[in-house]
Amino acid sequence: MKNSDGKKVILVIEDEVPLLEAIKRKLELVGFDVLTATTTDQALSCLQDVKKVNLIWLDHYLFGKEPGLLFVAELKNNPKWKLIPIFVISNASGAEKKQAYLSLGADKYYAKVDYRLEQIVNDIHRFLAEKRKT
Amino acid sequence: MSLVKSVEELSKFKLAVDAAYDCVVITDPDGMILYANSAIKRITGFTPQATLGKKAWTKELWGGLYEKLWKTIKHDKKVFSGEVKNKRKDGTLYNAFHTITPILNEKGNLQFFMDVQRDITREKEVDRAKTEFISLVSHQLQTPLTAINWYAEMLLSGDVGRVTEDQSSYLAEVYKESKRMSRLVSDLLNVSRLEIGGVLIEPIPAKINLLIADIIKESKFVEKEKEVPVLFAKPKEEIELAIDADLFRQVLRNLISNATRYCSEQADAEIKVRLEKQAVGGIDSLVISVMDNGIGIPKEEQHRIFEKFFRAGNAEKASAGGTGLGLYICKMVVENWGGKIWFESEEGKGATFYATIPLTGMVSKKGEKKLA
Known part of the structure; x- marks a missing residue:
């Protein structure tokens, strides 16, 4: 839901709680409202309950499984959610996963180990600012 | 040698080959099976009799290697070894490693092929x-x-x-x-x-000049200790070649990262990336070189540069960030794709690293995975 003071809402899906906390904190510092989920099922029920989500931060490996790709496919097939931009931020290395996500419609793919948290958060900020203009 | 003795000798050999654990197949110069030992039943389910007169190697199973196989054994008359997925009598597939030897007579003429196969x-x-x-x-x-x-x-x-x-x-x-x-x-x-x-190598035609310019731009955003200008001396025409862009990116990024890491602290520090066509070791190649004017590599340590975990003394002092694995990985990758890698360096003056790709494109490889 867009807050009365117009903050954008980011849904973060990450199973490692310490990382989830750091991401939430950083996004809030930059001025976003943050919803969190540790599984894609939780994320789906969150999307159903909430009026609007401006962007999704998705981890690929969740609890030893790889539900990320299915989740993106499901979202892109749903008229209510298919326009929500998805940033995949994962420890999964290798070009195959990146290609798979991008071809399913994810907007960006980051390998956690290569990027500072600040860089990713700034990219999200810039991405949403650009989107607002179009 | 008397006839009896000859027959005894031959019997000994035949017994040995018949009973060998590895599968031995003998074919005529066209690859038609003349003989197969008993091990073939254990590995494939076919009896030796059932294989007689059949083709030992088919394009269907060997795919891209089929032409190379024939060129090596018939044209070059050299030993060929390679991995392939063979089919058993019951239709199941298995991984086989074949070593095929051309058997020549005293005049150097092809008589048979001997194919020794192992189930791996x-x-x-x-x-x-x-x-x-x-x-x-x-x-x-x-x-x-x-x-x-x-x-x-x-x-x-x-x-x-x-x-x-x-x-x-x-x-x-x-x-x-x-x-x-x-x-x-x-x-x-x-x-x-x-x-x-072994790493998967999937060559696809790519515009090299563009790719290098991209990689240089990317490398500015990766964690760096210093800001050093990276200049690209590109050839006048755009070069297009069949390469695996991910592997190429890995190697070039590593070379640029090293150049940056070991660059001098002074204001004139710079890195030059050059691309040109040249014959190297008799093979027409694309040569990519990365030159820096930094700390260089001491002569007495140069022969160890590509070793796992090796870092030269002055490198350790200059920067604690290296893992000592970068060049080891680069060498393996470059040699796997059919290229060569080497360097020239003088301590205190800098270093230039060269990596080549044959102009016929990178060699395609069926590995298990891509690099991380």
Whole structure:
């Protein structure tokens, strides 16, 4: 839901709680409202309950499984959610996963180990600012 | 030798070959089976009799290697060895390693081919399990490292309160070492993939000038200790070649990262990337060179530069960030793709690293995985 003071809402899906906390904190510092989920099922029920989500931060490996790709496919097939931009931020290395996500419609793919948290958060900020203009 | 003795000798050999554990097949110069030993039944399910007169190797099973196989054994008259997925009598597939030897008479004319085959399915399964395990371990290690990195980063940025100068420098150390550990985990993963399963190489035509310009731009955003200008001396025409862009990117980024790391502290520090066509070792090649005017490599240590975990003395002093695996990985990757890698350097003056790709394109390889 867009807050009365117009903050954008980011849904973060990450199973490692310490990382989830750091991401939430950083996004809030930059001025976003943050919803969190540790599984894609939780994320789906969150999307159903909430009026609007401006962007999704998705981890690929969740609890030893790889539900990320299915989740993106499901979202892109749903008229209510298919326009929500998805940033995949994962420890999964290798070009195959990146290609798979991008071809399913994810907007960006980051390998956690290569990027500072600040860089990713700034990219999200810039991405949403650009989107607002179009 | 008397006739009886000759027959005795031959019987001895025939008995030995018939009973050998490895599968031995003899074919005529066109690859039609003349003889197969009993091991063929154990490996494929076919009896030796059932294979007589059939083709030992088919394009259907050998695919891209089929032409190379025939060129090697018939045209070049040399031994060919290679891995292939063969089909058993019951239709199941198995991994086989073949060594095919051309048998020539005294005049050098082709008489037969001898094909010795081993079932390596079990070995490949073990290799696959090893690579999966290492991937899993590497992922498990990267997760806590990411947490350390991001929390240290937030502390350093003052996101949870101001930090004193001392606190800042201690945190910077924590961050630096944690990043180094991350790089080490990544590199170890790549080394194990290269050594165990062999790396997948998928060449696709690409515009090289454009790719290099992209990689140089990207490398500016990766964690760097210093800002050093990277100049690209590109050839006048755009060069297009069949390459695996991911592997190319890995190697070039590593060379540029090294050049940056060991660059001099002075204002005239610069890195030049050059691209040109040249014959190297008799093969027409694309030569990519990365030159820096930094600390260089001492002569007495130059012969060890491509060794695993080796870092020259002056490199250790200049920068604690290297893992000692970068060049080892580069060498394996470049040689796997059919190229050569070498360098020229003088201590205190700088170093130039060269990597080549044959103008016929990178060699395609059927590995298990791509690099991380």
